[in-house]
Amino acid sequence: MQFAEVKPSDIAINHHYLQSQEMNKIFQQVLVPLTALTTPLQSWGIWGSANQVSTPEMVCGAANYTTEIVSLDPLAVYINGFMSKSEIAYLRNLLTHLARDDPMVECIIKRSTDFVGFIPHDGFEALQVVRYFENERHDPHFDWFQSPPKIASGLTCNRAASFFVYLGDEPEGGETCFHYLYPAPPDADPKKFSNINSDDGLGVAVKPITGNAMFWMNLYSNNTGDPRVQHSALPIRSGTKYGMNILLKRCWE
């Protein structure tokens, strides 16, 4: 089976990542601060651990996803059907007035908390929804902070792991590229994955399929950041892409 190859030169130089004032205004009141990665974390400690979470039966279906391990070390997992079409429709309809205690937000946090299982953590940051228009992209970056912030209690916190959930539409382009993960094997589903044609032979690109998600670890167990999970989003060639970051916190003394 042939994979469409993505060349490193396709990967982001001048990305425009939701920096317009207009977009910021739209999302400021929302659940969902559209923060750039460098924005200080206003929300440490607000989003909670499992015991703060209710089960909003009305809007939150039973988890109904399947998983495929993309990389064992660093751990990276592809999730089929992490969010259902109706959950995504609900989220996208309410995007501009969704409250922090909205049952759907609680549902997503609960599902994510269940997924991370035994991984030591301190709850989640506020959800971040991002939108890309044509030609927009996200340059190679880490989700973990190189200088992790100290919170009021004196603890230092960083992003232990990330989920990125594709919320539609399904644009041309817009793949999430992991530059240092091994390429997809020949029997991987080409609808979901393609390979990066890099000099070092590494790299996998994940296509934005609505409802599916990637999960990966950002920190080693000694809390230092793992450079192997550098990633980027390729430019949208046509269409629009919505996605959601669900970022797992970990704090230490």
Ligand SMILES: O=C(O)CCC(=O)C(=O)O
């Ligand atoms: O848009 C993507 O595919 C990835 C986005 C991302 O890495 C981020 O928002 O931190």
Ligand SMILES: [Fe+2]
């Ligand atoms: Fe990221």
